Amino acid sequence: MKYVDTAQVQKRMNLRLTTNKLAKSLFFLSTMFGLIVLVVLIYRVFSQGIQWIDLQFLTGKLSTFAENAGVMGPLLGSFWLMLVVAPLTMFLGVGTAIYLEEYAKKGRIPSFIQTNIANLAGVPSIVFGLLGLTVFVKGFSLGNVVLAGGLTMSLLVLPIVVVASQESIRAVPQYLREASYGMGATKWQTVKNVVLPASLPGILTGVILSLSRAIGETAPLVVLGIPALLIPFPDSIFDKFTVMPLQIYYWTIDSALTKEYANLAAGAIVVLLMLLFLMNSIAIIIRNKYQRRL
């Protein structure tokens, strides 16, 4: 006798196909929801801010007069901040990931560290601000300069880099390591010549994503007491500074008194968004370029 009743199967076919279609529409709508919100947001910001963006706005100093104000100061501030954050997170983050994946023997201590890195990634950014204030600004008496902000931001994004790097190191197939060790390579030679090249796209993506996070992050810098004053352009890591999101924040607050500041904020948002899109595009290009080679 047959276990599968053909008539029964026929009868249920319609229902199954309908459910299938329903599922598809549901997931499509979920995707659309995020997309539409994003489009509306970008449209609003651009339509308000784009006409304010000109050379003067991009290269000008801060000014109490809205029509003279420019974002060069915060742009430079963000740039200097990245100059601290990028090498630091790259070195510490990738180093930690390599240690945990390649060197540390699996056991209690590494898995303890692992759990804590994951936890660290979930700590609210304002808490990192408090840490930075206590340790770097006050403890090391750095004051609220680029270096202190950069160190704080590095700590904040470090877990992202570590986790992304670990994942991409773990994805390097074991047989490539075996091939290298099998020829008498040391651990470091294997890491340098086989593991890192193969995991580089993932690592770079992680680093760039963490940098865009650091560029957009505001709360910890507020806690560090970064001024909203008309300070001179920073030109070293020991100078006082402000950054794009912070400037947007202050302009938005001040727009209660001076209406034109709202437009400045919108303009600055557009500049910041473009910067972020640029960085994310670079991340994607790097990933695609290297992945094809694998």
Place this chain on the structure above:
Amino acid sequence: MTTLTIEKKNNKRKIEKNQSTSNASNKKNVFETKDLNLWYGDDHALKEINLSIPENEVTAIIGPSGCGKSTFIKTLNRMVEMVPIVKISGAIKYREKNIFQPKYRVEELRTQVGMVFQKPNPFPKSIYDNIAYGPRIHGIRNKKILDQIVEKSLRGAAIWDEVKDRLNENAYGLSGGQQQRICIARCLAIEPDVILMDEPTSALDPISTLKVEELVQELKKDYSIVIVTHNMQQAARISDKTAFFLTGEVVEFSDTDALFSNPEDKRTEDYITGRFG
């Protein structure tokens, strides 16, 4: 002189222990294992292995799946230690030195004892960089010397003619059989003393298999070879000595001809005649 005679005596004793019928008389051995035991956690994977691997010969390891063949040859270059739960007792002498001595350098051992894996595993680099990998990690930077090594190794692995015009292309663009010969060439490039091969043809088509088999015959002039194979015809065709493994033990180890034509152990006979899982 004295050490040599002692060594020979040792050989004899071991051979008796393995109930070997072979002559093994005045050939030198590259490897000698003594009461080798290996555990994966509590899983006893190798039991009291006493084997001598002769110089400039092909030694085949046969046996059913899971009997410890791969484990055994990975122990010879200590690659097995990459599995963290492994425990080992006993000794393996490579050229008369115990490789488990605390001060023994694995990197040195693996320079002398190269390995070809079951699945072709070239690096995602150019063919040239694949072959030059070993020499480079051992500090050879001179481009002329590297060029020569690459050509010699590729010729040695019988693949020079197929790839000589595309040395800068990625090795992943080659067929499986070509990739495996690239891996053999990569192994030759460090000019090892012994080559370990773990089922090097199991992922290959018959023609590529034939090429690799011919290659093994060619290579044994200059190298000592240990080859794991599931294919008994292959073992019979290309090896001088054969060891039959069963559940982590060596059941029989002798000249290939003797083992296949006149097995001493009932279990060997059952296995080679196919009456056995």
